[in-house]
Amino acid sequence: MANSLPVLTFTPSEGDYVWTFGGAPPLARVKPGDTLELFTEDCFAGRVRSEKDLVTEVCEFPFLNPQTGPFYVEGAEPGDTLAVHFVSIEPARDWAASTTVPLFGALTSTHTTATLQPPLPERVWIWQLDRERRTCLFRAHDSDIEVELPMDPMHGTVGVAPANLEVRSALVPDAHGGNMDTPEMRAGVTCYLGVNVEGALFSLGDGHARQGEGETCGVAVETAMNSVITIELIKGVPTPWPRLESDTHIMTAGSARPLEDAFRIAQLDLVQWVARDYGLSELDAYQLVTQGVESPLANVCDTNYTSVAKMRKAFLPSGTSAYGVHETLRSRAAAYLAG
Amino acid sequence: MANSLPVLTFTPSEGDYVWTFGGAPPLARVKPGDTLELFTEDCFAGRVRSEKDLVTEVCEFPFLNPQTGPFYVEGAEPGDTLAVHFVSIEPARDWAASTTVPLFGALTSTHTTATLQPPLPERVWIWQLDRERRTCLFRAHDSDIEVELPMDPMHGTVGVAPANLEVRSALVPDAHGGNMDTPEMRAGVTCYLGVNVEGALFSLGDGHARQGEGETCGVAVETAMNSVITIELIKGVPTPWPRLESDTHIMTAGSARPLEDAFRIAQLDLVQWVARDYGLSELDAYQLVTQGVESPLANVCDTNYTSVAKMRKAFLPSGTSAYGVHETLRSRAAAYLAG
Amino acid sequence: MANSLPVLTFTPSEGDYVWTFGGAPPLARVKPGDTLELFTEDCFAGRVRSEKDLVTEVCEFPFLNPQTGPFYVEGAEPGDTLAVHFVSIEPARDWAASTTVPLFGALTSTHTTATLQPPLPERVWIWQLDRERRTCLFRAHDSDIEVELPMDPMHGTVGVAPANLEVRSALVPDAHGGNMDTPEMRAGVTCYLGVNVEGALFSLGDGHARQGEGETCGVAVETAMNSVITIELIKGVPTPWPRLESDTHIMTAGSARPLEDAFRIAQLDLVQWVARDYGLSELDAYQLVTQGVESPLANVCDTNYTSVAKMRKAFLPSGTSAYGVHETLRSRAAAYLAG
Amino acid sequence: MANSLPVLTFTPSEGDYVWTFGGAPPLARVKPGDTLELFTEDCFAGRVRSEKDLVTEVCEFPFLNPQTGPFYVEGAEPGDTLAVHFVSIEPARDWAASTTVPLFGALTSTHTTATLQPPLPERVWIWQLDRERRTCLFRAHDSDIEVELPMDPMHGTVGVAPANLEVRSALVPDAHGGNMDTPEMRAGVTCYLGVNVEGALFSLGDGHARQGEGETCGVAVETAMNSVITIELIKGVPTPWPRLESDTHIMTAGSARPLEDAFRIAQLDLVQWVARDYGLSELDAYQLVTQGVESPLANVCDTNYTSVAKMRKAFLPSGTSAYGVHETLRSRAAAYLAG
Structure with a gap:
């Protein structure tokens, strides 16, 4: 690691995890420019270790989806934007x-899509991760079939303390981020989150070795992660809903029910982002986004559903986003990785 | 064109178009194995030709989304599946x-998401298509900005006569196919549709030079198409909702409101397709699909919303789908194109 | 019956029933001012007669919800409104x-709210109707419990041929009316339906001895009916969605999914009705309706869900609705009943 | 007031109000059996006093919907049910x-049903309350029209601290109660709330002189209230979602999006309540509720929508609900009012 980078390391003890966004005292204070090496436990708090470990027997509600954090970012105030760049996300097991x-x-059916039918059977699948070959091995329960899928590590949950004096379960995605469960939250991506309280109080967790779009059965390939992030603060620039940026795309993430509202939020935020930062009128941006957008679902199982809208940078007028920090964060990440 | 291929050509006259699935007499009778060269008019019936041609002034409801067809497929009966393979889809203008x-x-807001707010302003954008360079040129209304996007031609609408004695507007997507508006309906893809009435009575239209996922503003880059399709009939194999197959993926398309129901339909159909044709139990298929699926939205603007579920063939146990015709259709398409 | 009233009687033979709105030739031609004595079969086409008659065994899809009609109303043209007044609705068994x-x-879960769970068990309950005491007797399957509920006869389905060249199953509620399943469709009520095709082609069926609001399990207390209706035509007055009028209330019925869209349609139509016919601005009508409206659900089980908005006439500024025919129809009904 | 009744009086000072369920220290400790005389401020914190007081100018987000409380109920533990009986609800202005x-x-359109349209104009209507004649006078803005509606005072918001370590804005309705906005929450009614934390920590506010079902424009006839409640604790009986009981009905309230999920929650809870406390199997209860239920909407504007399911006690098998306290509370209320 380069000497010039301020790097902090956090490996929480069992009692250090938090289960909410908001409402918990900071684990540590960090500064814009800091790079953090973090351990995150899996969504089961590490309690599902074999096919016999049924969630309803080994887990203790509401102690699910442990978060590493929250981190108090010096200087962060409501109306600012926190940029969290994912340098690396590596399975710890x-x-x-x-x-x-x-x-x-x-x-x-669920507790809210409530029916008189009995629930589906409870099952556990243990996936083998080959971290060198970057694969995840699926073994069927009811046959001898095995299938190998590519590893594509991501964090299901990253967020800040919510607005409106609220404290939300770490299982909830909303305007503060949280449990969005989008596979786009992978290494190389910057996540922008609007700051609602002093210090922002961000945390993250819920590592997935991989996940399909929509997280259909509600649970991804869940594992503990060793992740490295680097953060920046954009003063005086608000961000209404979580946004992401990769080298190739800008992205928005809306979380709501019904799912069309999540779609509307993400698409409207993308249209307005394109209009404000790239010089188009709103109606022109509406037209351009309509023809260029990719719209992969994130989750259709959580308290709110999450829809992502992605626009390829090559499809945008040349211009600079108000954030203007992604390249800096990429360089910092490269320096760290070259470390 | 190879002599051995039965090829039929249909260029409808103005009075030949139909505006519904079901309820119209066949334009022609065709046979499994036939290849059809078709002209399809754009969704505006060709009436929007400049920025001054507002839809509410030049179009005549309900005469929107003209369909080329319907075609009566010899031997098709309820309980069969019609396979429509897209050999080529080329803008005619x-x-x-x-x-x-x-x-x-x-x-x-819309007629069903009804509010007291006035509608958005009515606008027309004319896109220039460069068919050699395979690009679509966007020109902004309210600034001098121009952006070039790749051409990616597709048909928004393909379907058969619906079940339950119904006749549906060509603007509606549902279990019979129809106006699904998915960018996945491109050349090289086979679309499987369950047959509901004798002869299947399929038709198609609504060509898009390209479209983003979700068709956010409700209208894609609409143009007339010269398309070539080749068809096959799979006897005694029902298909509950439209399915697609490319060289790399199997796909399902669910259409419903709210959008989470469209998602559920597509994902359940994919899980059951994987279970039945690839030897997994339903719960194992649920797990494998959850981790491997791609879930791009098709449309979130039509009478029903359409959600697509895609599974990479490389992520499936080796096995043969009950359809087993995609490779044959690809070969036939290659022979045609080699013509 | 008074001599002066033109009264027509229709008792369909088995082959006379229709299963759609639109797409069927008229059963008869009638005139504004006519009174019709009708027999309607139950939604099972009379095939469920004992607890052993399971729907999936005795009924034949799509031959459900038989309609008596359609009736061609002389002089009815698109842009007019058909008024159907329910003089009496009496169980025929x-x-x-x-x-x-x-x-x-x-x-x-359903075919669209699709899950992997098995369906609920299939059951039949036979209710005894005491037509003198006006009661319906419920006998539990799994215990000796019996409960008597008041009879409150209604028609679940009344509608006209739809717009947009469509033919819809009699199981569907939408802007053309159809299977709205609201308990408000009782004797003494006038139903207003916008005419979409020449002759209007209205039909009705789906009698319920009583029904709760929402029709939770999907099926009411279904029975054949002897019903008397009297009709009127309001020329040149369009009606966008079905409206109802009783001696005490004006009502609107919106049908859509998700349910909030059905609510929005009904409430917006009520606000605009109050604004246009009672002299308030739209915002003032929005305020007054907000504080005065009753919002009973009709069905939350059909192809579209139906939400009703009711405003007590005593809560409205004095004024005359554009329809202005309810009192006339009430008088005509009284004359018939006195007959 | 009878000497034997323990009566406590709470008139909060401005700094005493709370804006959340959960997360605030108790205002006071109370005991089962206590009767409380409370003042509640209106949802605008009393800042909208004339037609010139626009919410966006005079109110300060998130300080909306002030709650009187929370009250720590001695002995209340998770798994218990708190019964809050409304003795009287009287406008204080x-x-x-x-x-x-x-x-x-x-x-x-809203922040979640997000569109590109501008918002509707902002308006204030001041209603005159005649507390003797029990009327509310509406005066139109844009005409001279006046309409008098009956007063029907209610509390839009009553709830306890939520489960899952959460703190929710007082604007949110959910399983903990909160901002359900149902006109059924009137004097004479008992509200049952499941206890999630020690002491229950209940509070209430959001008085409405009257409200239509659905609270269409989002705001009722908002006023400060002098309310009297009396409370009881039912040990060891959990309540999953808020329930209400009047002299004539049992009721459930589900809050979720989309609205059909709120409906499902309320109807399922009613079916299961009827099954467990009145001796029917779940399927028999499903049938009986389907035919007997009333389903008035509560709100279709808040963070979650709320749907109420009501069953007339006369439609139920004779039997005793597990709660068994409504009559006691009615007697206590009568004693207070006779006091």
């Missing part, structure tokens, strides 16, 4: 777990 | 039109 | 049937 | 205010 959970997921 | 339409689109 | 139907109803 | 609020309400 050579296995991961996925499960069905009774009355949770997209292809079952 | 060097321009295309997109518009806003009052109270239509995802980022406006 | 001393029993009625209700059932669960697999994957149908609000408290089960 | 002779006027009330209603407004439009930009991007809030059912007939406008």
Whole structure:
């Protein structure tokens, strides 16, 4: 690691995890420009370790989806934007777990899509991770079939303390970020979050070795992560809903129910982002986004559903986003990785 | 064109177009194995030709989204599946039109998401198509900005006569296909449609030089198309909702409101397709699809919203889909194109 | 019956029923001012007659919800409004049937709210109707419990041929009316339907001895009816969505998914009705309706969900609705009943 | 007032109000059996006093919907049920205010049903309350029209601290109660709330002189209230979602989006309540509720929408609800009022 980079390391003890956004005292104070090496536990708090470990037996509600943090960012105030850049996201174990959970997921009735039907059977799948070959091995329960999928590590949950005096469960995605569960939250990406309280109080967790779009059964390939992030603060620039930036795309993430409202939020935010930062009128941006946007779903199982809107930078008028920090963060990440 | 291929050509006259799925007499009778060269008019029936041609002034409701067809497929009966393979989809003009339409689109109130607000302004954008360079040129209304996007031609609408004695407007997507508006309906893809009435009575139209996922403003880059399709009939194999197959993916398309129901339909159909044709139990298929699926939206503006679920064939157990005709159709297409 | 009233009687034979709105030739031609004595079969086409008659075994899809009609109304043209006044709705049998139907109803997954769960068990309940005491007797399956509820007869389905060249299943509620399943469709009420095609082509059916609001399990206390209606035509006055009028209330019925869209349609139509016919601005009508409206659900189980908005006439500025025919129809009904 | 009744009086000072459920220290400790005389401020914190007081100018987000409380109930533990009986709800002023609020309400786009349209105009209506004649006088803005509606005082908001370590804005309705905005919360009614934290920490506010079902424009006839409640604790009986009981009905209230999920929650809870406390199987209860239920909407404008399911006690098998306290509370209320 380069000497010039301020790098902090956080490996939480069991009692250090938090289960909410907002409402918890800071784990540490950090500064814009800091790089953080973090350990995050899996969404089961590490309790699902074999096919016998049913969630309803080994987990203790509401102690699910442990977050590493929150971090108090010096100088962060409401109306600012926090940029969290993912330098690297690496599974901390050579296995991961996925499960069905009774009355949770997209292809079952739930506590809110309430029916008289009994829940689906509860199951655990243990996936083998080959961190060198970058693969995840699926073994079927009811047959001998095995399938290998590419590893594509990501964080399901990253967020700040919410607005409106609220404290939200770490299982909830909303305007403060949280449990958005988008596979776009991978290494190389910068996540922009509007600051709602002094210090921003961001945290993250819910590592997935990989996840399909929509997280259909409600649970991804869940594993602990060793992740490196580097942060920046954009003063005086508000961000209404979480935004992401990769080398190739700008992205927005809307979270709401019904799913069309999540779509509307993400698309409107993308249209307005394109209009404000790239010099188009709103109607022209509406037209251009309509023809150029990619719209992969993130989750259709959580408290709010999350829809992502992605626009390829090559499809945009040349111009600079108000954020203007992604390249800096990429350089800093490269310096760290070259470390 | 190879002599051995039965090729039929259809260039409808103005009075030949139909505006519904079901309820119209066949334009022609065709046979499984036939290849069809078709002209399709754009969704405006060709009436929007300049920025002055507002939809509400030049178009005549309900005469929108003209369909070329319907074609009566010899031997097709309820319980069969019709396979429509897209050999080529080529814009028939060097321009295309997109518009806003009052109270239509995802980022406006509509006749069903009804509010007291006035509609957005009505606008037309004429896109220039460069068919050699395969590009679509966007010119902003309210600034001098121009942006070039890649051409990616597709058909927004393909379907058969619906079940339940119904006749549906060509603007509607549902279990019979119809106006699904997915960019996945491009050349090289086979579309599987369950047959509901004798002869299937399929038709197609609504060519788009390109379209973003979700068709946010409600209107793509609309143009007339010269398209070539080749068809096959799979006897005794029902298909509940439209399915697609490319060289790399199998795909399902669910259409419903709210959008999460469209998602559920597509994901459940994909899970059950994987379970039945690839040897997994339903719960194992649920797990594998959850981790491997791509979930791009198709439209979030039409009478029903359409959600697509895509699974990479490389992520599936080796096995043969009950359809088993995609490779044959690809070969036939190659022979045609080698012509 | 008074001599002066033109009264027509229709008791369909088995082959006379129709299963759609639109797409069927008229059963008869009638005139504004006519009074019709009608027999309507129950939604099961009379095939569920005991607890052993499971819908999936005795009924034949799509031959459900038989309609008596359609009637061609002389002089009716698109842009007019047809007024159908319910003079009386009387059960034609001393029993009625209700059932669960697999994957149908609000408290089960369905073909569109699609899950991997198995359907609920299929059951039939036969209700005894005491037409003198005006009661419906419920007998529990799994215990000896019996409960008597008041009879409150209604028609679940009344509608005209739809717009946009469509033919819709009699199971669908939409702007053309159809299977709205609101308990407000009782004797003494006038239903206003916008005419979409020459002759209007209205029909009705789906009698319920009573029904709760929302039709939760998807099926009411279904029975054949002897009903008397009297009709009127309001020339040149369009009606966008079905409206109802009783002696005490004006009502609107919106049908859509998700349910909030059905609510929006009904409330917006009520606000605009109050604004246009009672002299308030739209914003003032929005305020007054907000504080005075009753919003009982009709169905949350059909292809579209239906939400009703009711405003007590005593809560409205004095004024005359553009329809102005309810009192005339009431008088005509009284004359018939006195007859 | 009878000497034997323990009566406590709370008139909060300006700094005493709280803006959340959960997250605030108790205002006072109370005991089961206590009767409380409370003052509640209106949802605008009393700042909208004339037609010139626009919400966006005089109110300070997030300081809306002030709650009187929270009250720590001695002995209340998770798994218990708190019964709050409304003895009386009386407007504390002779006027009330209603407004439009930009991007809030059912007939406008909102921050989540996001569109590119501008918001509706912002307006204030001041209603005159005649507390003797029990009327509310509406005066139109844009005409001379006046309409008098009956007064029907209610509390829009009553709730306890939420589960899952959360703190929710007082504007949110959910399983903990909160801002349900149902006109059923009137004097004579008992509200049952499941206890999530020690002491329950209940509070209430948001008095409405009257409100239509659905609270269409988002704002009722808002006024300060002098209310009297009396409370009871039912040990060891959990309540999953808020329930209400009047002399004539049992009721449930589900809050979620989309609105059909709120409906499903309320109807399922009613079915299960009827099954468990009145001796029917779940399927028999499903059938009986389907035919007997009333389903008035509460709000279709808040963070979650609220749907109420009501079953007339006369439609139920004779039996005793597990709560068994409504009659006691009614007697206590009568004693207080006779006091």
